[in-house]
Amino acid sequence: MERCARSGSSTFAGTKLVAHPVRLSPLKNQPLVVRAAGGQEQPPKNSYDSLEERIASGEFTDAGSTKERLTRPLRRVLARDPVGPGRALAWRLAKIGQRWQRNAASRMPTATGDIREIVGQPVFVPLFKLYQIYGPIFKLSFGPKQFVIISDPQMAKRVLLYNATNYSKGILSEILDFVMGQGLIPADGEVWKVRRRVIVPALHKRYLAAMLDMFGDCAQHGADMLEQSHRDGKPVEMENFFSRFGLDIIGKAVFGYEFDSLTHDDPVIQAVYTTLREAEYRSTYPIAYWNLAPMRWLVPRQRRNAAALQVISDTLDELIAKCKRLVEEEDQEFVEEFLSKADPSILHFLIASGDDITSKQLRDDLMTLLIAGHETTAAVLTWTFHLIVDRPDVIARMREECDRVLGGRKPTFEQVRELRYCMRVINESMRMYPQPPVLIRRALADDELGGYRVPAGSDIFISVWNLHRSPALWEEPDVFNPDRFPVESPPPNETTHDFKYLPFGGGRRKCIGDQFALFEAITALAMLVQRFDFQRAPDAPPVEMTTGATIHTTNGLWLDIKPRQMPADSAAPPPPPAAEVPELATGGAASTGLSEERELTLAFANAAAQQQQQQQQPQA
Numbered sequence: 001m002e003r004c005a006r007s008g009s010s011t012f013a014g015t016k017l018v019a020h021p022v023r024l025s026p027l028k029n030q031p032l033v034v035r036a037a038g039g040q041e042q043p044p045k046n047s048y049d050s051l052e053e054r055i056a057s058g059e060f061t062d063a064g065s066t067k068e069r070l071t072r073p074l075r076r077v078l079a080r081d082p083v084g085p086g087r088a089l090a091w092r093l094a095k096i097g098q099r100w101q102r103n104a105a106s107r108m109p110t111a112t113g114d115i116r117e118i119v120g121q122p123v124f125v126p127l128f129k130l131y132q133i134y135g136p137i138f139k140l141s142f143g144p145k146q147f148v149i150i151s152d153p154q155m156a157k158r159v160l161l162y163n164a165t166n167y168s169k170g171i172l173s174e175i176l177d178f179v180m181g182q183g184l185i186p187a188d189g190e191v192w193k194v195r196r197r198v199i200v201p202a203l204h205k206r207y208l209a210a211m212l213d214m215f216g217d218c219a220q221h222g223a224d225m226l227e228q229s230h231r232d233g234k235p236v237e238m239e240n241f242f243s244r245f246g247l248d249i250i251g252k253a254v255f256g257y258e259f260d261s262l263t264h265d266d267p268v269i270q271a272v273y274t275t276l277r278e279a280e281y282r283s284t285y286p287i288a289y290w291n292l293a294p295m296r297w298l299v300p301r302q303r304r305n306a307a308a309l310q311v312i313s314d315t316l317d318e319l320i321a322k323c324k325r326l327v328e329e330e331d332q333e334f335v336e337e338f339l340s341k342a343d344p345s346i347l348h349f350l351i352a353s354g355d356d357i358t359s360k361q362l363r364d365d366l367m368t369l370l371i372a373g374h375e376t377t378a379a380v381l382t383w384t385f386h387l388i389v390d391r392p393d394v395i396a397r398m399r400e401e402c403d404r405v406l407g408g409r410k411p412t413f414e415q416v417r418e419l420r421y422c423m424r425v426i427n428e429s430m431r432m433y434p435q436p437p438v439l440i441r442r443a444l445a446d447d448e449l450g451g452y453r454v455p456a457g458s459d460i461f462i463s464v465w466n467l468h469r470s471p472a473l474w475e476e477p478d479v480f481n482p483d484r485f486p487v488e489s490p491p492p493n494e495t496t497h498d499f500k501y502l503p504f505g506g507g508r509r510k511c512i513g514d515q516f517a518l519f520e521a522i523t524a525l526a527m528l529v530q531r532f533d534f535q536r537a538p539d540a541p542p543v544e545m546t547t548g549a550t551i552h553t554t555n556g557l558w559l560d561i562k563p564r565q566m567p568a569d570s571a572a573p574p575p576p577p578a579a580e581v582p583e584l585a586t587g588g589a590a591s592t593g594l595s596e597e598r599e600l601t602l603a604f605a606n607a608a609a610q611q612q613q614q615q616q617q618p619q620a
């Protein structure tokens with residue numbers, strides 16, 4: 001892994017907004033700091049440095065009624081008529097103008113601007129500033145494009161839960177169509193309902209237990225790679241490391257495929273990354289030129305993307321065919337819950353359970369799970385390490401817990417739930433860096449949010465970033481404090497925190513991989529902090545944010561990693577991780593760090609609770 005060049009910076013006090021190509025750097029316990037790539041101070045014109053002044057000047061504000069403003073000069077001219085009909089007309093116009101003004105005042109606050117101001121930088125960053133100015137709901141207009149930005153828990157609850165059937169995935173479906181087709185994330189309506197009902201049961205308790213075992217093996221393998229980097233005297237770029245770690249896990253979990261991307265690169269791995277980057281590119285690029293057929297062939301990156309999609313599609317077809325053969329050979333002797341020791345993957349479950357779907361739908365589902373379950377967890381782990389690396393107090397508490405519960409070994413199903421403090425570290429990391437930072441919806445029919453009418457067709461952004469960083473909702477929101485979620489309380493989620501905390505969304509479209517992801521992240525975190533000491537690489541570039549579907553770093557998170565030094569007066573180091581034979585663990589419901597409902601078949605319970613919520617939801 002090559003070390004990135006140090007990027008220069010310009011720093012401003014307080015939360016500042018900056019123009020492309022400036023990135024925002026999240027520094028622990030400090031106000032957000034702005035850095036300019038290339039080290040140049042940004043010119044004030046067209047820059048978010050001056051956004052505050054520009055907003056104050058009214059530049060972004062749709063002030064009052066346009067009709068009233070346009071007719072005002074005419075009214076003044078008419079009013080000059082001392083006695084005649086002009087004066088009467090002016091009076092009449094003034095009355096009508098007052099009505100227009102009253103109507104305008106009851107309209108949703110509106111920020112207008114130039115889309116170039118937002119393109120190319122993390123979109124949630126300017127949205128936070130605008131939230132502070134315009135409040136929990138406002139309209140953002142860029143020429144003909146309009147978005148309603150929501151930063152209020154109760155409005156989010158209405159969109160995601162109470163009136164969820166009124167909202168589709170909107171632009172997200174359009175953007176992701178090329179890669180996920182009718183997969184669970186972009187799908188709506190009947191297709192979504194059917195596919196969710198089929199896929200959720202695949203993530204049952206015994207499956208999660210089997211996966212946990214595999215997470216431990218992958219973390220072990222990853223740890224060996226990190227140790228090798230230490231022996232080679234090289235720092236490690238952790239975002240890259242976790243991305244590959246996540247890819248290896250999701251490949252096995254979803255379709256039983258060994259990417260082994262931690263050790264090597266191959267055309268399939270390259271194809272996956274080309275496609276992922278294209279999805280992110282399309283979600284931030286303002287003009288959908290790729291919808292024009294000739295552009296798909298004229299533009300090199302689009303040609304590369306088409307080729308990558310073909311590689312993935314062929315690989316998935318092979319895996320589907322292989323899995324079908326395996327299921328046939330199993331001779332109808334389905335293992336309990338369709339969980340095969342030879343192949344415990346979701347693909348195997350879907351085929352073995354007799355799910356009768358087209359290969360195209362199956363490919364869409366697999367691609368969706370691959371993308372949904374890969375970079376999200378990788379991003380969570382990256383930002384968690386960014387947060388803990390300068391916090392020896394947090395690392396010490398995690399180590400105490402891991403040494404006590406695991407003693408250097410990989411966690412079992414029971415043990416992972418005892419790692420309550422480690423889980424709170426992940427919970428808090430997901431509060432500070434939600435993945436994705438914005439949820440997207442489109443209103444299918446008129447709705448009312450925060451007292452404002454939201455017409456059918458409105459594109460809605462629920463800013464999870466704003467909810468999670470709002471000073472109105474959290475004490476010291478920019479401070480990394482895992483203790484804000486006490487270990488003795490149930491783990492935080494959208495229900496315990498009444499929709500102000502949405503790391504996995506909420507309502508009927510809540511993440512189906514939440515427990516999978518938490519177990520994976522806790523396992524990786526626990527196994528790495530048990531084994532290594534971490535510090536920032538001395539000449540590493542500053543850690544800054546950029547965004548696609550998840551929050552990425554601009555130049556990586558570079559750490560020096562070395563085997564953990566035990567303090568002189570401490571007990572002997574924990575035993576080296578045992579090479580346990582992977583087998584299907586069954587997991588029990590003993591003492592847990594999870595709520596009662598989660599102790600049962602987790603994914604089932606999740607789905608059942610959501611169905612219940614849907615039934616109870618008030619009518620719009």
Ligand code: HEM
Pocket residue numbers: 184185196368369372373374376377380434435436439440502503504505506508509510511512513514516517518
């Ligand atoms: C830390 C890791 C993860 C995070 C932060 C995360 C976050 C989310 C969020 C916020 C949503 C809701 C999106 C919305 O409402 O628009 C979601 C949906 C989804 N997630 Fe995850 N996710 C993670 C891991 C996973 C994993 C491991 C899987 C699969 C194995 C997965 C599969 C899905 C699917 C299929 C959906 C769509 C559900 C639907 O619309 O019915 N996610 N995820």
